[in-house]
Amino acid sequence: MKIYTLHSKQQLPITKQQAWDFLSDPNNLKIITPKNMGFIIKSGADRPIYAGQIIHYIVTPLLGIRTKWVTEITQVKKGEYFVDQQLFGPYALWHHKHFINEIPGGVEMEDIIDYKVPLGWLGRLFHPILVKPKLDEIFKHRKMKLIELFGTI
Numbered sequence: 001m002k003i004y005t006l007h008s009k010q011q012l013p014i015t016k017q018q019a020w021d022f023l024s025d026p027n028n029l030k031i032i033t034p035k036n037m038g039f040i041i042k043s044g045a046d047r048p049i050y051a052g053q054i055i056h057y058i059v060t061p062l063l064g065i066r067t068k069w070v071t072e073i074t075q076v077k078k079g080e081y082f083v084d085q086q087l088f089g090p091y092a093l094w095h096h097k098h099f100i101n102e103i104p105g106g107v108e109m110e111d112i113i114d115y116k117v118p119l120g121w122l123g124r125l126f127h128p129i130l131v132k133p134k135l136d137e138i139f140k141h142r143k144m145k146l147i148e149l150f151g152t153i
Contacts, residue, residue: 003114010143012108012109012153025045033141051073056069072085084096113135
């Protein structure tokens with residue numbers, strides 16, 4: 001079983017509270033997700049995140065294939081971090097940790113995602129061709145969108 005890790009950091013000139021307020025509102029995920037992902041929140045985003053929250057999405061991750069994605073917020077330490085985990089969706093495993101750390105002049109947001117692609121050896125074959133480039137594209141878009149919204153250090 002091959003588990004991949006995506007690690008992303010970004011510094012923004014905002015307070016920890018501003019970062020938390022933005023990240024803890026599930027509706028803001030649509031703002032920082034590329035439009036070509038066809039991202040739609042179906043339910044569960046009616047209030048800020050809390051441990052046990054279940055959020056249902058529709059997403060078009062690859063090749064125009066729409067799929068349901070259901071995540072659970074498994075851990076929350078208000079203002080510090082939260083963890084979401086896929087219950088159902090395009091990955092065999094998706095465990096995403098979001099951290100907010102104060103730094104001089106703002107915050108550093110850090111994402112650590114451990115994931116496994118589906119379809120065994122076939123999924124591993126397509127990982128460097130389709131999956132990894134798509135995840136890199138998504139996080140590049142997020143970084144640019146957050147700079148557009150909040151500026152840069």
